[in-house]
Structure formats: structure tokens, C-alpha cells
Amino acid sequence: MLAARADRNTLVTALRERRLDQTLTTALPTLDPRDEQAVGPTGLAALDSRLGGGLPRGHLSEVIGPRSSGRTSLLLQAMAAATARGELVALVDALDMLDAASAAAAGVDLTRLLWVRGHVVTNPGLCRDLNQRAMEQAVKALGLVLQAGNFGLVILDLGEAPHEALRRLPFTTWLRLQRMVEGSQTVCVLVGNEPMSRSAAGLSIKLQPSATADVNAAARFHGPLFDGLNLEARVARARVQLTDTTALPLSTKVARHV
């Protein structure tokens, strides 16, 4: 009996040394934060530390949160970090809401940014099918960019997309996108108000205004000036092994130009 237990322990140790102990599980191995082939740092030190180095490559990640939760700020930060590493970045902007000045202020090298401006409108009125077609076009554009390959960071921004248009997209859309990005060196990020890709998501980061104070404290005002936002980030879902899922305080700051 003791001999059998010893053999088992030896086998387990050998499998762990060869990292074969996790091949049959749904969880992926721990990311090496120093390996830029495995992760794409966002440029935010605290968040990268929490994520094990950054956003995982070859996975479909999500950044979700309501308005003024810092989604765009985080994305621009990640885009700036990616372009600074010499990578190409693609942004499928379904609602055409990118502010080029904000991107430049965040440090994004705009020459390395492929911006695909969508046709989705916030208020379609009676033309309900208009948004559906535009949403499908945006997803198709994302698929084309992923197929081209070798982009460091690819983002589909659905931040203000109408809820109905999102729900009318087939669920297999996200699985198909996940399959397209799998095995590549691309960080693919979906941005929205709520979780979209569900089980296809590799990592979901939920952002929200800081809950440590009253609702008014999320926005910082210094006298007559708006100074920034106080936020919280939480890893809502992770296929990679992350131990800490508590809320992480973040903040944004307005860039002043003279």
C-alpha cells in the first residue's frame, strides 16, 4: 500500500514537472508575467500584476462595465502599451466613438492603429434592422482582422451598443471568434456594458466606479476642474489561473494640454 502511494506521488510529481497535470482540466497553466509571448501588458502596473502580466494572448478577453467605468481609458492604455512595444493594433469601433485626441493623449501611436469605424447607431428609431446589419458588419470586420493575423491587440468596442442588437447576435459568434484567435499571438478584447462572450471568454475584467464612497466620489473634481475617475477593477472570469479576484482600485486622470 505504501509502495503504491509512493509510486502515485512520484507520478504526480513527474507530471507536474512536465506541466502535464493540467492538460485535462479547463483551467490553463499559470501565465508567466515575463513572457511577452504569452501576455500583453496593459501598461497599468497594478492591473498587470493582478492579471499575471497582462491580457492573455490567444484568448478572447472582455472588459465590461457601465458608462464612466474606465473601459475606454483602460483600452487606450493597453493600446498605447502595445504600440510602444512595436505591435500593430486594430480597433473595430462599432459605434464610431473613438476620440482621436484622447487616444493621442494616452500615448497611442496612431500610425500603428487600424481604426475600423462601424455604422451602429445608438438610436436606430424605426430602422431596427439597421443596427443588426451594422453589428454583423462589425463582427465580420473583427473576423477579417483576426484572420489577417499578427496584430498585437485587436479590440471590438461595443461599449454603447444597443442591448437588443447584441442579443440578436448568434452565440456561436463568440465561439467562432475564440477559435480564430486561439493559438495566435493576438490579444483580442471585447468591450461592452455586460458580459457577451460567456464561456468563450478567456478573461473578463469588470470595471465599475469606485464603491468605497458615495456615487459622487467616483468622479474627482478639484475646484472648477474635472480631475478624473476613481474606479475598481475585478476579474470576473478567468480561464487562466488567477488567485486574487478581489476588487482592485484604479484611477484615471485628465490629461491637461496647454
Next chain:
Amino acid sequence: MSEVPRDATLYACLYQPAFAHSASADATARPAPTAEAKAGHVQRLSTTDHRPPTNDPLVSIAAEFSSRYEQHRADLVSVDVRGLSRLFGTPKNIGAEMRREAASRGVRVHVAIAPTRMAALVLALARPGLTVVAAGGVADALAPVPLSVLEQLHEDAQGAGARGTQARLQADDARAAIAALKRWGLRTLGELAALPAADLSARLGRGGRVWQAVARGEDTRPLVPMQADERFEGRLELEWPIDGVEPLSFVLTRLLEPLSLRLERRDRGAAVLHVTLGLVTKEEHHCRLELPSPLREVRALRTLALLDCEAHPPSAAIDTVSVSIEPTPGRILQHALFARPHPTPEQLSTLLARLGAVMGQERVGAPAVLDSFRPGTFAMTPFALEHSAASAGQTPARSGPHDSTDPESRLTAHSVSALRRWRQPIPARVAADPRHRPLRVTSDRRGFAGGSVMTCAGPWRTSGAWWEHDGQAGPWSRDEWDVALTDGAVYRIFRDRVTAGWFIDGVVD
């Protein structure tokens, strides 16, 4: 001189003395375009300095005798006539035949035939009529030629190489060397050839040796044969008309495959792809694709052509398909071992074409910040296909928080507040105090709950373009406010000072 050994080198040179030198120099630098080239249908294959203007009579005469010829100037052509003795007999007969051919075209030429190309060149410039020099008689033939012939050869060198500063400097050096030779009292090439080579080199440098080689009739370089124009065209007449993109795909593949093979053999890529579709209505549907980088992959070329045909479909069924490619030198791509790979230009051009077909050409590109105070101003620029690794880490025009290329120092504690901007500002109902300070913001737009203003900052007054009245954007004048509402979001709203209306410009996110 009777017969020459069949393997002995023999060159003929044709010189058209009446040709104006200034015009010839220009013609050499920029060959006159043919009618087809003017029409934009054909681009010459060769991009070197040896491109022949096909309407040049000397080139036409030379091409009649040998495929190995080189045009030095518009009025000076060298021909390798080795082996023509079997056709024409002695070198004298070859020269006489050349003069006869020129006369039949109405061109008066000097013809010189010599064992070296340089000797033939000098003699053609110096002596009218026909001059034939045997193998052992080059030195004697060149000896009485006046030194001034070098100036004509110098003009040749200047005309052929006047496309760079370095070449111009070399031409100046050559002119100075010839002037020095004249100051020394030299009058003929024989006197120059007799000078000690080492002493000449010590005084005039490498240029002196070159001029002495000319005086001795020695070739300093081999003849560089000109290549005839090569057209990359294909045409297919269909037995049955085709309608639609899918059958066209097969036809294009069949046309493009041999063209791609020829481009690869010539180390060329397609700069512009012309597809002409002959329709059953006897009309023609033209498609012109300017490729951002040299391509020769059949799949990429076919995809781009098909995407363009999808975007601009022909009005009727297709009867004939013609493909024409304007070639350009091939692209040399060096991948880095440690840099992250980028999409190849072929992949990127295909991607941009596909995205343009799906989203619209004007909605795909790279954003650019304009030098303007107008809120939300930007421009779409074409997305660059080639990004060098050296440009990575460079700070943009309006640098953000990262001023260093060190990856560790790029990590920051906070991000820059970004704005999500609606391209069309949303009309809002704003309750404001007498000083226009917003107190409550609501809108009829779905998804905007609105609410009371918890805190606000402003107003920031901006205005501009007041001098424009009929411009597309027009003047603007507004007061901006950053407002935190009870719905938890921070919006940027503004009051248009012209219409006194309130609008939601964007949301801080």
C-alpha cells in the same frame, strides 16, 4: 582587314552627329514615353539607366543587327557584332550594311568597328563615315585622334550619371582632369596613351587612369545589353459570357498565374493592376488597382480584383477579360529574429481591401489628430503597410504618460481619462441656473436616463472658424461642462451659444 576569328570580340558604334547634345542628355535621363506608357497601360520593365526609347532610330538600327546593344546617349549606341560575319562577311561589310540601313531610315551616322567597345566609341565620335579597325591596329587608329573627343565622352558620362550629387561631383573631377591634360600640352590621344600610368595616376588620381584607358581603347566595363520592353499582359476571350464574381475568379486565376510567374522570374512585383472586362454590350469595364506595395501573389491579386469588382460590379455579362500589370522592382523583406512579426504588406493590403468592401473605404484607416481647436476634429489617413521596428516606442506628437521606451517605465499607476464621443452630439434638455450652470440633464434618446447634476466643472468656452460662413463644418461657439450625474456617469455637455441649445458631446470613460 579581311576576316576576324569567330570568337574574337568585335564592336560597332553608331553615332548620329546632327543630334543636339542637350536634347540627347535629357532623352537619356528621361526616355520619351511611348503612347502606351502615356496612356498608363504599360510601364517599362527595366528601371535602370539603360531603358531604350523604342522610337529612337539608332536603337532601331542596332536592334536590326544584334540583340546585344547598349545606348549610351540618344545619339550614341554600341552594338556587339561578333558573329555577324557569317551573315554579312567582313567587318567592313557589316559597317557598310549598317550605314545603308541608317540611310534607308534617313539617318546620317558615323560607324566605327573595332575589337574593343571603347575604341569603337572614340572612333565613331572622331571620324565621319565608316571606320574599321583590326585587332592590332587600335593604338595606331586612336593615336591621331584629338584630345577634345574626351570632352564628348565626358558629356556622355555626365549625361548618364547626372542623377546624383556624387555623379555630378565625379563629372566635375573628370572635366578638371581633361583641362589639366590640355594644360600639359597634350593634343592627341596617342600622347595621353604614352604617358606613364603610375605618374598619371599620382597626379590625376583614378580619373587619369580611366582617361588613359579610353585613349588606349581599353574597355573599362563590359557592354551592358539593353532589355526590350516586356509587357505583363494577358487576355482571354470567353466562349460563353460569364456573369458574377465566382466564375470571374477562375478566369482571373488563369490569367494571373503565368503573369505572376514571369514577374517572379524578373524579380518584379505589380505596382498597378489593370483589369479590363469586355461586356456583351460592347462596353468595357475598367478596374485599376494601385497596389500599396509590390505584389505578385496570385491569390492576393485575384482577391483585390474581385473585391473591386464586387464593389463596382460590371453592368452586363463579361465577354473578354484582359489583365495588365505595371511592374516595379520586387520588394526585399528582412524579418527580424527578435521583433514581433507584423502582417505582411500583402496581408495588410488584402485586409484593407476586404475591410473597405465591408465597411466602406472611408471608414478604414489610421486616425490623425488635426491642428485645430474644434472639438472632436480628426482625420482618417491611409493605414501604413510597412512599419519599421525602429519606429516602435517613439512618442507621438502629443505625448502621453509614456516618455520612455523602457517597457518597465511604461507601467503607470493611472490611465488618462478618455472621452467617448458621439459624432453627432445628442440634443439634451438641461435645466440651468441663470448663469447657465446645469442643474439637471435629460434626453429623449434611448439609453440616457439622465439625472440631476451632482458636480460639474466649467464652463470652458471655445469658438472658432467665425471667418467661415459657407464651410462644411462652419463656425462654432460653445460653453463646455463636465457634469457628474446621479446615474453615476460623467458626461461632457455643451451649450451652443449661437442656438442656445444644449447637447451631450460625449461621456468620460
